[in-house]
Amino acid sequence: MKADMRDFAAYRWLNKTVLESRLLDxxxxxxxxxxxxxxxxxxxxxxxxxxxxxxxxIAMGPDxxxxxxxxxxxxxxxxxxxxxxxxxxxxxxxxxxxxR
Numbered sequence: 001m002k003a004d005m006r007d008f009a010a011y012r013w014l015n016k017t018v019l020e021s022r023l024l025d026x027x028x029x030x031x032x033x034x035x036x037x038x039x040x041x042x043x044x045x046x047x048x049x050x051x052x053x054x055x056x057x058i059a060m061g062p063d064x065x066x067x068x069x070x071x072x073x074x075x076x077x078x079x080x081x082x083x084x085x086x087x088x089x090x091x092x093x094x095x096x097x098x099x100r
Contacts, residue, residue: 029070031085036060039087041068047081048072
């Protein structure tokens with residue numbers, strides 16, 4: 001039996017009717033790391049200006065996670081932006097964020 005994609009929450013979410021939209025000037029990127037030890041996280045961006053430095057050195061917190069925050073400004077509101085959080089220079093472990 002083949003699954004009907006229309007039954008999945010992701011399908012319904014991506015196909016919702018947009019009632020209102022607005023362009024964002026500033027965004028905040030929140031990152032939670034769940035990896036032991038100290039790490040250097042670099043935020044690589046396209047169409048985003050990072051307002052408070054692209055790189056963070058973070059260490060594991062007592063609860064087993066660490067959080068980091070970057071403040072960014074969208075440079076051209078007519079163009080999508082992309083951010084890539086790269087841990088310890090290893091692009092294969094990167095997390096991608098984007099806006100369409």
